[in-house]
Amino acid sequence: xxxxxxxxxxxxxxxxxxxxxxxxxxxxxxxxxxxxxxxxxxxxxxxxxxxxxxxxxxxxxxxxxxxxxxxxxxxxxxxxxxxxxxxxxxxxxxxxxxxxxxxxxxxxxxxxxxxxxxxxxxxxxxxxxxxxxxxxxxxxxxxxxxxxxxxxxxxxxxxxxxxxxxxxxxxxxxxxxxxxxxxxxxxxxxxxxxxxxxxxxxxxxxxxxxxxxxxxxxxxxxxxxxxxxxxxxxxxxxxxxxxxxxxxxxxxxxxxxxxxxxxxxxxxxxxxxxxxxxxxxxxxxxxxxxxxxxxxxxxxxxxxxxxxxxxxxxx
Amino acid sequence: xxxxxxxxxxxxxxxxxxxxxxxxxxxxxxxxxxxxxxxxxxxxxxxxxxxxxxxxxxxxxxxxxxxxxxxxxxxxxxxxxxxxxxxxxxxxxxxxxxxxxxxxxxxxxxxxxxxxxxxxxxxxxxxxxxxxxxxxxxxxxxxxxxxxxxxxxxxxxxxxxxxxxxxxxxxxxxxxxxxxxxxxxxxxxxxxxxxxxxxxxxxxxx
Numbered sequence: 001x002x003x004x005x006x007x008x009x010x011x012x013x014x015x016x017x018x019x020x021x022x023x024x025x026x027x028x029x030x031x032x033x034x035x036x037x038x039x040x041x042x043x044x045x046x047x048x049x050x051x052x053x054x055x056x057x058x059x060x061x062x063x064x065x066x067x068x069x070x071x072x073x074x075x076x077x078x079x080x081x082x083x084x085x086x087x088x089x090x091x092x093x094x095x096x097x098x099x100x101x102x103x104x105x106x107x108x109x110x111x112x113x114x115x116x117x118x119x120x121x122x123x124x125x126x127x128x129x130x131x132x133x134x135x136x137x138x139x140x141x142x143x144x145x146x147x148x149x150x151x152x153x154x155x156x157x158x159x160x161x162x163x164x165x166x167x168x169x170x171x172x173x174x175x176x177x178x179x180x181x182x183x184x185x186x187x188x189x190x191x192x193x194x195x196x197x198x199x200x201x202x203x204x205x206x207x208x209x210x211x212x213x214x215x216x217x218x219x220x221x222x223x224x225x226x227x228x229x230x231x232x233x234x235x236x237x238x239x240x241x242x243x244x245x246x247x248x249x250x251x252x253x254x255x256x257x258x259x260x261x262x263x264x265x266x267x268x269x270x271x272x273x274x275x276x277x278x279x280x281x282x283x284x285x286x287x288x289x290x291x292x293x294x295x296x297x298x299x300x301x302x303x304x305x306x307x308x309x310x311x312x313x314x315x
Numbered sequence: 316x317x318x319x320x321x322x323x324x325x326x327x328x329x330x331x332x333x334x335x336x337x338x339x340x341x342x343x344x345x346x347x348x349x350x351x352x353x354x355x356x357x358x359x360x361x362x363x364x365x366x367x368x369x370x371x372x373x374x375x376x377x378x379x380x381x382x383x384x385x386x387x388x389x390x391x392x393x394x395x396x397x398x399x400x401x402x403x404x405x406x407x408x409x410x411x412x413x414x415x416x417x418x419x420x421x422x423x424x425x426x427x428x429x430x431x432x433x434x435x436x437x438x439x440x441x442x443x444x445x446x447x448x449x450x451x452x453x454x455x456x457x458x459x460x461x462x463x464x465x466x467x468x469x470x471x472x473x474x475x476x477x478x479x480x481x482x483x484x485x486x487x488x489x490x491x492x493x494x495x496x497x498x499x500x501x502x503x504x505x506x507x508x509x510x511x512x513x514x515x516x517x518x519x520x521x
Contacts, residue, residue, distance in 0.1 A: 084330065084478065088479040092466055094469040097476060101476060104476060105474075284332070
C-alpha cells in the first residue's frame with residue numbers, strides 16, 4: 001500500500017469516492033421522485049450502475065495503490081474476462097480449440113509477464129508479430145479450411161483488443177517520464193478516470209439532452225449531444241487534474257481530449273461488433289453495465305493511444 | 316468439501332449461467348436429461364444444482380471409462396456418486412440399476428443420446444428414458460439444454476477453453492397415459508431442443 005501515503009493519490013481517490021457518494025445521493029433522490037414506469041426503470045438501472053461503480057472503484061483503487069503488481073494482476077484478469085466474453089460471442093468451433101488455448105493460456109499470460117518484467121521490446125511485438133503468425137499457422141496445421149480467414153482474424157482481433165490493447169494500461173507504469181519517477185501509476189489512474197468519466201458523462205448528457213443519434217444503426221444510445229457534452233466535460237475535468245500528471249495544463253487538456261475521443265471510437269467499434277452478433281451486451285458479470293467488455297470497450301482504444309502519445313512526447 | 320470445490324471449479328471454468336424454468340427443488344425424485352457434446356457436460360449440470368440437491372443427484376456414466384484409472388474411480392465413487400453402467404452388459408441391467416437409485420430417493424443425470432455429438436444437432440434419444448418413466452412414474456423428467464459445452468471441451472480435447480457456457484433447466488416432460496415409446500422420446504428430445512430457442516442471455520436483442 002505504498003502509494004497511499006502520497007497525498008496526490010489520497011486527493012484523487014478521495015475525489016473519486018466523494019463523486020460516487022454524490023452519485024449515490026442523487027440516485028436515491030431520483031428514486032423517490034420517479035413517477036412513470038419508464039422513469040423508474042431508468043433510475044433503477046442507474047442506481048444499479050452506481051452500486052457496481054463502488055465495487056469497481058474499490059477494486060481499481062486497491063490495484064493502483066499497490067502499484068505495479070496489483071495493476072498487472074487486475075488488468076490481466078480483465079483481459080481474461082474480456083477475451084472470454086469476446087470468444088463466447090463469436091462462432092468458434094472444434095477446429096479452433098488449440099488456437100484458443102494458445103490465446104488464453106500462452107499469449108495472454110505472457111503479455112502480462114512482459115509488462116511485469118518490463119521487457120518493452122517484446123511486449124510491443126509479442127501479439128502483433130508472434131501471436132499474429134502463430135494463430136493462423138496452428139489453424140492451418142489443424143487443417144480445417146472452412147472460413148479460414150474469418151476464424152483466424154476473429155481470434156487475432158480478440159487478442160489484439162482484449163489482451164494487447166488493454167495491456168497498455170498497466171504498461172503505463174513502465175514509462176520513464178522525467179521528474180515523474182515513482183508516480184507512473186498516476187498515469188494509469190488519469191487514463192482510467194478520464195476515459196470512464198467521458199463514458200459516464202456521455203451517458204448522462206445523452207439521457208438529459210440526447211436528440212440526434214450519431215450512428216443509429218450501431219448504437220441507439222450514442223447522440224451528438226451526449227458526445228459533445230461528455231467529451232467536453234471529461235476534457236475539462238482531465239485538464240483540472242493536470243497537477244497530478246507530468247503534463248502542463250494545455251498538454252493535459254490535449255491528452256484528455258485524445259483519451260475521450262479514442263474512447264468514444266472504441267465504444268462505437270465494440271458496439272458494432274455486438275450489433276453484428278445480435279446481442280445488446282457482451283455479458284452479465286457487472287450488474288447494470290453488462291459484461292466486462294461493455295465497461296472497458298472505450299479503454300481498448302484509449303489505452304494504447306494514450307500510452308504511445310505519452311511515450312513519444314514525454315519519455 | 317472436495318465435491319463443492321470441484322463444483323466451484325466447474326462453474327468457474329464454464330462460467331456457466333444457469334436458467335431455471337422449473338423450481339430447482341422438486342417434491343419428487345428427478346431424472347435430468349440433457350444433450351451431450353462434452354466430457355464436461357455432467358459436471359456442469361451437477362455443479363449448477365443447489366448443493367443439497369447435488370448430494371442426492373447421481374450421474375449415470377460408463378463403467379469402462381470411469382473404472383479406467385484410480386483417480387477416475389475415486390471421483391466416480393466418492394465425489395460424483397456416479398451410477399456406473401456396464402455398456403456391454405445390455406440395457407435391462409442398466410435400467411434396473413437406475414430404477415433402484417430412483418426408488419432409493421436419489422435423482423439421476425442422464426444423456427439419452429447415448430454418445431457425445433458435435434454440439435450442432437441433438438441425436439435421437441435411446442429408450443432408457445422411457446423405461447425409467449414407466450418404472451418410476453412419480454419421477455419428474457426434467458429436460459436440460461447445454462449450450463457451448465462443445466466449445467468449452469470438444470470431443471477429443473483435454474484442456475478446456477473458458478468459453479461461457481449456458482444451461483437451461485426446463486419444465487418437466489410427463490409420460491401421457493398410453494403414450495408410445497417413440498412419442499415420449501421424441502417429445503423429450505424436442506423439449507431439449509426447444510430450450511435453446513427463445514432462451515437467450517439477458518439483454519439479448521430478439
